[in-house]
Amino acid sequence: MGRDQWRAALRNPVGAAAAGLLVLLAVLAVVAPILWGDAAEETDPAALSQGSTSEHPLGTDALGRDIMLRVLVATRYSLGLALLATAICVVAGVLLGVLPAVLGRRAGRLVTGTVNLAVAFPGLLLALFFAVIFGVGARGAVLAIGLAGAPSFARLVQTNVAAVSGRDFVAAARLAGVGRFRLVARHLLPNIGEPLVVNATVMAGSALLAFAGLSFLGLGVQPPAYDWGRLLGEGLDRIYINPAAALAPGVAVVVAGLAFTLLGESIAQVVGVRAVRRRRPPVGDQAAAAAAAGSAPETPGDTVLVADDLRVGFPAPRGGWTYPVDGVGLTVRPGETVGIVGESGSGKSLTALAVAQLAPDTADVTAARLEVAGVEPRGRPESEVRELLGTKVAMVFQDPMTSFNPSMRVGTQLAEVTRVHEGQGRRAALARAVDRLRTVRVPAPERRAHQYPHEFSGGMRQRAMVAMGLMSTPELIIADEPTTALDVTVQRQVLRLLKDVQAETGAAVVLISHDIAVVAQLCERVVVMYAGRVVEELPVGQLGAAAHPYTRALLASVPDLATDRERPLATIPGRPPDPADRPEGCAFAPRCAFADDACRVRPGLAAVAPEQRAACWHPRSQPLDLVLDVLSGGRS
């Protein structure tokens, strides 16, 4: 857990209050016995069992001792015992928890089984059992509460250790010859620290309560020593005479217990996923950036998709906004296949999601103009947009396993599309689903329609995904890395399928991929994205004449089956800029061999050849040898 996270945990009002309370309690625990220790022991025969008086605000006990002072002084003992029990619990739990990782397989299983058995045993019963074994008294109670909590803590450690053990870096350390104990100390424990800290904090709170309970029952602290639980027990006998005597220690227990638990919870909240509140960026921010943004080319006539100055922003963790998509212009004509190429973080997928109105809730999507299949989604209620676009835009995702509902038959899921959007009857919809599965060449479609998604192979699932898009007649198919998770032979089949579907239905296809060779196979036009913007767009046939240095570098850096093995591959120095920290001007300039002072101003997309536009102050005009060789040496 980093310093920032601690700070965030304390900044949260609940966390701050809890931490403040704990500091107060700690101070009390240190100073109260020093200041009032003796006074709290002082018996006053003149004031036995008094109610509230000016001298004793909370009254006195049977021996005439001041209850308020006793409650304050008992802080040290109560907290100390609770923390001691927690420490025992954590140490025993961690030891038991990492034991399976250190021992061999068989001994490890034995430990795991024993721990599981102990977890199943009720905690309080375990504590009472230990209390009997260790004898009645503070020592027995500490051991009892500590050991009673150990099994569940051990289980937590085991689960987390098992999760981390499966990670590659642990395997790598093992291969490097790191011993078992060092492995636990250096690699396993530090990486599971967060849940352990949270749980230990919460556990301290419950240990405090358990202790008060045991003392109250007379199984904990024995006289003359006293803690809150004991004071509560004594006070309760006379609750009708002097309610404050019982209430004060009770309140102390509750407040201290709450402080621990709340602190634990607020740490957990910071460590875990925080709910992000939806925010809107300031308007001025957008207007300033819009001035320099790229726009869609003027296209007379028909379009199935027009995006002009599309921007997708997210609230930055440190305040402000970042724009992973920062002024994209994109036009797709009916029946056209357009490929969007870019590396991870270039904003290509987010562009597609924003166009399909599927951007995450926290995102802020703006555009000077956005029209999808003749619909302008902006300014309309979400349900209406879904209704309008539901049948006109089909999405194919990278991992179809996550885009299908695993508990529904594939046929039923396909049928649902037309049942919802077109109000078709169940039987007719199912028949159409089978027909569409046949269209995408799923063998034995009747049988397959009754299967669940997990019974499909990756390639078949991707076909089914395409079939789902074809349940109505889409005007636009957006395929986001549809073949990245597939083997090459299956990739080829899916790409061919997309091509056939496109030819048969006349739908436009937008293919998003990191692999420029894949895009070149399927598409007519390529749009290259870098750092949230379009840097070049050109017809596939002109790839050999790519003008932007980034496009050229991408083309040259990928080996294919004709690459000269004796020459080093072309590389691009540096790394893409972080969206929060993009350089002024051309984002590629820091990695570009041709960059000069002119590149400090952001270049807009400008025509460099017919149908080819590049956002570069120094577009290259020399044909790209490598690609030309490959293009002319190919089979077609």
Add this chain to the structure above:
Amino acid sequence: MRELSFEGTTVRFGSGRSALTAVDGVDLTVPAGSVVGLVGESGSGKSTLAKAAVGLVPTTSGEIRLDGAPLRTRRDRRRLQLVFQDPHASLDPRMTVGESIAEALRGRRRSARAAEVARLLELVDLDPARARSLPSGLSGGQRQRVALARALAAEPEVVLADEITSALDVSVQGSVLNLVRDLQRRLGLTILFISHNLSVVRYVSDVIAVMYLGRIVEAGPADAVLSSPRHPYTRTLLDAAPAFGVALDDPVPADDPRLDTEAPSPHDPPTGCRFHRRCPIGPLTRPERTICAETDPQPGAPDRPHRSACHFASETLTLEVPAR
């Protein structure tokens, strides 16, 4: 550097109906000082083979030898080092780069260690000052370099690289491939280079072995395997590799609609030749070839060209090879 050899290596997971033979009697030799590229699709068992070599999964039968001596103890296996696919997962996020690398250095003094870490970082083209950074401050390509440096720190006899460029962006992939090739030439490393990408394997390898459903179906010098494959599966892989100027519409033999489009389940591999249901020159297109569905071609493989596991290995030649 030594020679790594697998002899009849078999890895089986589970038992009963859920049993799965991930690696099935693999014979493969990685000669000293050379790079053997192992290609195959997901589920072919190529990663499992590498994990078996370093002892991350137990072998069911067969022997893995280093210069003829079987690897048995953890100490033996440390002479092999594995570089993992995902550099985001293979470095401990809590340890600095220097600490991660130093862990693999043994029996040295603290000062000597720091110097060695710096030398290794320089070897993989990273600034030695990077030793103090955490992995989160590095890009994917830089992390993969650190992972390589850590593997080299253990002074391995053989390096096994398991899909080391698959998780990287294409612009970074090139520099890592250049580094692998450069290191191999400078240090004379023995490398088993595993990838699903034929073009990548071709770029770094001297020998290419093709794996299908747990078995090596073809192995031979890289140029020979790629220019005149002797197993129809290799042919299919070559045809499917996306390349510029290769149109999707160009029919290839594997597009024959009579063939299965799906890979068979490894839980229940087909009888005879494991590839026969997807084979463009097999029984589904040539019904007279019943031998493919009945007789396992694997036993005769050592006598065929490229040790091909195909009854018609010589005939594969007649398939036209595109001029490249």
